[in-house]
Amino acid sequence: MESETSDNSSIRNIAVIGSGLAGLTAAIMLGQSGHRVRVFEKSRGPGGRMASxxxxxxxxxxxxxxxxxxxxxxxxxxxxxxxxxxxxxxxxxxxxxxxxxxxxxxxxxxxxxxxxxMTAITRRLSEHVELTAQVRIARLNRIGARWQLVCTEGKEHGEFDQVVVTAPPAQTQELLAASGLTSLMNETQAPGxxxxxxxxxxxxxxxxxxxxxxxxxxxxxxxxxxxxxxxxxxxxxxxxxxxxxxxxxxxxxxxxxxxxxxxxxxxxxxxxxxxxxxxxxxxxxxxxxxxxxESRVKPVYLWNQSEGVGIAGDWLVGGRVEGAWTSASRLAQAMRAG
Missing domain, CATH: 3.90.660.10 (Polyamine Oxidase; Chain A, domain 2)
Known part of the structure; x- marks a missing residue:
């Protein structure tokens, strides 16, 4: 597989929340397109449900x-x-x-x-991204056209043009609700x-x-x-x-x-x-x-271009491990196109 680059001269700062397979896939693909990407993980290291x-x-x-x-x-x-x-x-x-x-x-x-x-895979994938561990993002604050990330301890972790959320559905919905993204949160309820x-x-x-x-x-x-x-x-x-x-x-x-x-x-x-x-x-x-x-609703990914917020995860495409990659790669493709 060849690395993909983008001819889009607008380089974006993108935050990815979660360092399971979906989060790392999105971060790598968006980084290969020339964007600046930072991954936030609430645990001590990457892996998600590919855990040991x-x-x-x-x-x-x-x-x-x-x-x-x-x-x-x-x-x-x-x-x-x-x-x-x-x-x-x-x-x-x-x-x-x-x-x-x-x-x-x-x-x-x-x-x-x-x-x-199993974690050997995500450990190696994480070497290609900038990863901030042991930080759980609690909400996104709109600052002009950008999103400011705030963790559960109330600390600010930078401003970003776009955000990708790859947490499980309940945690994703909690984050979206705290961020005032009600419409996008409602879209997650059927598949999640x-x-x-x-x-x-x-x-x-x-x-x-x-x-x-x-x-x-x-x-x-x-x-x-x-x-x-x-x-x-x-x-x-x-x-x-x-x-x-x-x-x-x-x-x-x-x-x-x-x-x-x-x-x-x-x-x-x-x-x-x-x-x-x-x-x-x-x-x-x-x-x-x-x-x-076990959801029968499989949108693959969710992407709100006007808000600059996307959601990826295996739960959006049937639950298989490969589904996490499919969801994230399709979302990254949509974000590059937009």
């Missing part, structure tokens, strides 16, 4: 488990800006359990993961109304649990997803780390439960699923309030 948790012997993926690519341009983008050594194919066996408890293999297709962890939560537990076993597949979608009231994280390339674990994702329904019913209780319940369901009675010697728990989108 540090553990004793490395890291374990607690967010997005893998990604696919329907567009060759997506992989080309990753190869150019992240490098092909930070992601690779996950040659795992995938199975889903039917209501009669029998198992069927997933459809065969290439699946990719970050190496040695059903982002599902998810409790995640990663558990370490010195003895390998018996499992017919490396990754499973069980027929369970508790478990939505189960995967052997150690089966991914570049993971050099002495035992096995397994990642357990709860169903949205179970998560909603237990959203305020303690991490200890969540870990206990998900591991109990895992033992019931696999018949494995071994104890986990280590575990980490993470609550995703905004994990998966």
């Amino acid at each position: 948790k540090r553990v004793a012997d490395g890291a374990v993926d607690v967010g997005a488990q893998y990604f696919t690519s329907r567009s060759p341009a997506f992989l080309e983008f990753l190869e150019q800006y992240a490098g092909n050594n930070c992601f690779g194919s996950w040659a795992a066996t995938f199975g889903f359990q039917q209501s009669d408890k029998s198992w069927q293999p997933f459809p065969d297709e290439p699946r990719y993961v970050g190496i040695p962890r 109304g059903d982002i599902l939560p998810c409790w995640a537990v990663a558990a370490y076993f010195t003895e390998a649990p018996p499992a017919a597949f490396d990754a499973m979608r069980p027929d369970s009231d508790v478990l939505y997803w189960v995967a052997n994280n150690s089966s991914k390339p570049g993971r050099n674990d002495s035992g096995q780390w397994w990642v357990l994702h709860a169903t949205a329904e179970w998560t909603e019913a237990n959203v305020d439960a303690s991490p200890e209780r969540v870990s206990y319940d998900l591991l109990a369901a895992f033992r019931q699923l696999t018949g494995f009675n071994g104890a986990a010697s280590e575990s980490v728990t993470h609550r995703w309030l905004y994990a998966r989108s």
